[in-house]
Amino acid sequence: MSQDQPPVFAYQPGPSPSSRRSSLGGPLFLCAVILAAFCNIYFVAKQWDQLWAFPQSVTQSEREDLDAFYRASQLAQEGRAVDAYDPEVFRPGLSEAQHHLIFVNPPHFLLFAYPMASFSYGEVKAATGILILASLLLIPLFARQPAEMIVLFALSAGLHYTLLRMNISVVMVALIVFALQYAERRPVLAGLALAVATVKPQYGWLVPFFLLNSGAYRCFAAAAVGTIVLVALSVLAFGAESWPAFLGIFSDPDFKKYALGVTPGSLSLQATIGKLGGSDGLRSTIQMIAMAASAGLVLFLPRRWSREARIGVMLLASAAVSSSFLYYSWSLVCAGLLFMLLAVPRWPVSMQAAAGLVWLQPALAMLLFNLYPGYATAYSVFVYATICATLALAIRLSVKNDGIEPAFAG
DSSP states (O other), rough: OTSSSSOOOOOOOOOOOOHHHHTTOHHHHHHHHHHHHHHHHHHHHTTTHHOOOOOSSSSGGOOHHHHHHHHHHHHHHHTTTTGGGGGGGGGGOGGGGGTOOOSSOEEEEEGHHHHGGSSSSHHHHHHHHHHHHHHHHHHHHHHHOOOOOOOHHHHHHHHHHHHHTOTTHHHHHHHHHHHHTTTTSSSHHHHHHHHTTOOOOOOOTTHHHHHHTOHHHHOOOHHHHHHHHHHHHHHHHHOOHHHHHHHHHHGGGHHHHHHOOOOOOOOOOOHHHTTTTOOOOHHHHHHHHHHHHHHHHHHHHTSSSSSHHHHHHHHHHHHHOOOSSSSTHHHHHHHHHHHHHHHHOOOOHHHHHHHHHHHHHHHHHHHHHOOGGGHHHHHHHHHHHHHHHHHHHHHHHHHHHHTTTTTTTO
């Protein structure tokens, strides 16, 4: 390895302690992050017994999204992977409280989930919890943040919701952040990370447009080839019929009910429009238009902007137009803000206020759900608005700092 090329997992916190301190956006934003960390610690402590209960069987679990993955693993090991996409067959293996769950991950996800059923559910939950905590530490590490921000991020970026649901979205975000940072220096490894992240494609679907924008063609090719290989392996392992079964779930009434849900925790654009009274057709149309527009935005982001600013805007846009976005996905928003910190270490008050508010939203929502549950759905519309406002201010900040060298240039 050459001396001017750092190791893949090298920690690069910046040139000096003063630069590290200045990278934290400003006092208003920093206070919000610290407050979010304390709130998450409180919520985790309050629900400690529930979070760290490790039932032996999936039929004893009553709240985790992990149940769907474990049940799919059971069916795959029985040679019935296709049945994972049939709610009538899939749900009887779950607890009664979890009969609303459906399995909507593509068949190549099962390549990674397959071993789960070889262990007890409690063992798989413990391993998943460790993976979640590791991912929360790795995201700011990959984003070259100082030690204090690594700790604050791990404690505040949707920690409580992620552990409560045992959702692996944060793992996908960690893979995406790693790939974005090393797309040019380690294109093949970064591309393989993106290929793995396609098992939950709603978070990284804008990344290919960013790779084209930044000229990271080798990483793009590696990701494409890696994904094709994973798809081919899934066909060999689970049969060609697994893919039609997966695609068929999107026309299933149970999926439509799930996808078009307007619960307080549903924070996507189409869910927000539904909460405002929009019809299903209007919701789908606006969602598709927004996704197409964001793809164009990312593809044509000015190359004179710092790479960090373009990554930050892309990640925030991904959150704003994702077809499915919930509080346990919050690490995607926070990761976008980490890159904005790299691009512009000191923010104006307006950006600090918006970014601090959006960082706090999972904690604020939990407080509202407990104190004023009747306002939770209406408040979730405001939550989506804070994401959009932060994205707009991030674009404005990038424009105003056009051509300025980022504090942590890689």
